[in-house]
Amino acid sequence: MEQTAADRSSLKLKQKTSISDLPHKVFTLFLITVGLITAITIWARNYTYYLMPLQERPTSQRYDSLRPDGVESHGYGVIGTAMIFIGVATYSSRKRLRRFANLGRIRDFLDFHIFMCLVGPILVLYHTTFLFGGIAGAGFWCMTAVVLSGFVGRYFYKFIPKNIQGDELTSKDLETERADLMESLVSNYKLDENTVKLIEEISVVRFDESKAGLLQLLWYMTKVDLSHMRNTRRLRALLRRRSVPKSYVREITRIANRRIVLRQRVLVLEKIRQVFHYWHVIHLPFSIVMLVILIVHVGVAIAFGYTWIF
Numbered sequence: 327m328e329q330t331a332a333d334r335s336s337l338k339l340k341q342k343t344s345i346s347d348l349p350h351k352v353f354t355l356f357l358i359t360v361g362l363i364t365a366i367t368i369w370a371r372n373y374t375y376y377l378m379p380l381q382e383r384p385t386s387q388r389y390d391s392l393r394p395d396g397v398e399s400h401g402y403g404v405i406g407t408a409m410i411f412i413g414v415a416t417y418s419s420r421k422r423l424r425r426f427a428n429l430g431r432i433r434d435f436l437d438f439h440i441f442m443c444l445v446g447p448i449l450v451l452y453h454t455t456f457l458f459g460g461i462a463g464a465g466f467w468c469m470t471a472v473v474l475s476g477f478v479g480r481y482f483y484k485f486i487p488k489n490i491q492g493d494e495l496t497s498k499d500l501e502t503e504r505a506d507l508m509e510s511l512v513s514n515y516k517l518d519e520n521t522v523k524l525i526e527e528i529s530v531v532r533f534d535e536s537k538a539g540l541l542q543l544l545w546y547m548t549k550v551d552l553s554h555m556r557n558t559r560r561l562r563a564l565l566r567r568r569s570v571p572k573s574y575v576r577e578i579t580r581i582a583n584r585r586i587v588l589r590q591r592v593l594v595l596e597k598i599r600q601v602f603h604y605w606h607v608i609h610l611p612f613s614i615v616m617l618v619i620l621i622v623h624v625g626v627a628i629a630f631g632y633t634w635i636f
């Protein structure tokens with residue numbers, strides 16, 4: 327039997343919704359829990375030392391173990407650095423190497439990248455025992471810049487539309503999907519054109535993309551994010567007024583929301599790509615500067631015989 331555009335779009339929608347599936351949420355929650363437990367446990371274990379005035383630290387019983395080259399803090403440095411390397415290497419390999427292209431979804435790899443590259447720096451922070459002197463201190467601030475820029479990048483990253491594998495889509499792909507979804511609203515749920523138009527109007531957030539700068543773009547995206555819940559409520563009310571059967575309302579709301587998201591993404595796609603291009607200018611080069619400083623820092627440490635437990 328031939329597949330209609332509406333069937334295709336409903337199938338695509340199912341695929342899209344299965345992206346935000348339970349296993350992914352459990353995985354993310356697991357990573358967040360592990361990260362928080364690690365950070366809090368170490369803080370709870372050592373905070374009295376970290377809060378001590380510097381000149382009193384050598385009098386602490388735990389000084390030998392907790393100073394940056396002591397066995398515990400040195401260990402945090404080694405493990406934290408290893409985590410950062412693993413986090414970057416796994417994401418980069420999945421993104422760039424053909425042979426890993428089918429190895430799971432890229433967004434799981436990105437979550438893993440973020441987890442490793444957040445918990446790793448937290449361990450490095452404990453390694454420094456909050457001392458930021460010399461070239462190693464400069465390395466620490468580069469790392470901090472990379473981490474902070476990571477959050478900004480993650481925010482914009484969600485606006486770059488991707489298919490189920492996480493590969494980027496073009497504006498044309500998005501328009502096609504929007505048209506398919508429209509057809510699905512009309513044919514699968516027998517909504518008349520007027521209702522569909524009203525659904526469109528509810529979701530409109532005015533935006534002139536041709537003149538918008540970065541701040542206007544951010545403001546637009548925030549407005550769309552904030553209006554999401556209100557739109558959903560208004561949509562449900564509209565469908566109820568039009569006596570749409572209850573069993574359809576959820577699915578129609580989901581399709582309509584998907585159309586809203588797609589419209590937003592078509593509008594901002596090129597701008598976001600530009601912003602993301604500039605974003606790489608912070609995240610990537612700072613990572614490289616950090617790496618160079620790290621090589622010097624570790625080289626000097628090893629030359630002075632600090633090899634931890636090896």
Ligand code: HEM
Nearest residue numbers: 394395403404407454457458459462463465466624627632
């Ligand atoms: C991104 C990773 C790392 C950063 C940002 C970092 C940063 C720092 C900082 C800020 C200090 C304290 C400097 C001070 O006393 O004011 C320090 C000390 C130290 N770090 Fe690291 N570190 C990192 C990884 C490592 C690794 C992997 C090793 C293992 C070889 C290591 C070995 C040491 C040693 C032995 C000290 C004490 C001696 C010294 O101050 O040079 N670090 N590190």
Ligand code: HEM
Nearest residue numbers: 410414418440443444447469472473476477479480483613
């Ligand atoms: C010291 C910590 C970090 C380092 C060294 C680091 C390094 C990198 C590198 C080298 C890439 C580029 C990979 C590639 O294109 O092959 C990357 C990508 C990315 N990182 Fe990080 N990162 C760190 C922390 C973070 C954090 C904390 C976040 C988010 C909160 C983050 C978010 C991202 C995002 C969204 C990308 C994807 C960019 C893309 O695919 O175009 N990073 N990171």
